[in-house]
Amino acid sequence: MKLFLILGAANAAVAVMLGAFGAHGLEGKLSERMLEVYKTGVQYHMYHAIGLLAVGLLAGKLTGSGQLHWAGWLMFIGIILFSGSLYALSTTGISKLGIVTPFGGVAFIAGWVLFIVAAAKGL
Template identity: 45%
Template sequence: MKKWIGVVAALLAGTAVALGAFGAHALRESLQQAGRFDTYETAVRYQFYHALALFVLYLLQSHLPWRRLQWVAACFSLGVLLFCGSLYVICFTGVSAWGAVAPLGGTLFIAGWLLLAFYVWKN
């Protein structure tokens, strides 16, 4: 079994919890003043959802061919990097131009879910 999916899933989930707690306690006031608290929460939420999805992929490895799952895992991982990462950058820097990157990550999320549906259907 390919361990990297499980490792990435655990790291993303752990950092989502840490970032969520940090945002709720240490950053809440500054994020609210900047009008970015909802953006930050969205980034944390999507990161955690896709961390859980990656962990499910890790568990599915015994049921679906690895070469198929690696594409789904890559879409989810890159989606977190681009979607959530761009939202975090916006929150921490105030540079809203990074918002142009978020749709690329969102598209990767959608592609990953569609690929997963297709692969489960074909299996």
């Protein structure tokens, strides 16, 4: 599952870049509330980039790799939906974008549940 190692590392790099942009480029341009929303997007982006790395590292070692494969895709989808919607919401102020965020959260949760299932089967 080299793909998840690549996706994880790429998303970690993007999360660092977006975090730096938020700290240096958005400070003073966004309200404190919207800056916190943006930071939450970055935080969850990085958590799940690390999750993708874990998927990539464990995929060849666990027998439950089908669940692990789906766990990785759900984490990636979650990054796009959850973090992406928070980035868009905070920088545009379009509050309707927040309707997408819970779908990303559900994808994150489902990804971690599948990770647990794969680990339980593979150990």
